Amino acid sequence: MAKSQGREYVWLQCTETNELNYRIQINTRGGLPESMKEGLRKYCRRLRKHTIHRIKRK
Numbered sequence: 363m364a365k366s367q368g369r370e371y372v373w374l375q376c377t378e379t380n381e382l383n384y385r386i387q388i389n390t391r392g393g394l395p396e397s398m399k400e401g402l403r404k405y406c407r408r409l410r411k412h413t414i415h416r417i418k419r420k
Contacts, residue, residue, distance in 0.1 A: 374415035376406045382418060383407070 368391035374384040384404055388394065394417075401414040 373418045375418040377414045379408050
């Protein structure tokens, strides 16, 4: 299998609880889109509602 070039795994961290809830793969070539820099609305299990999640690199 060929290793995917230009892609990277990152974590999405909840802005309210600071928990790392999601691990996603993003394309690093060409920079991040503006929507990803602002954050994504994802479900937080602890709060039981949708909150803003920002990219966190380990």
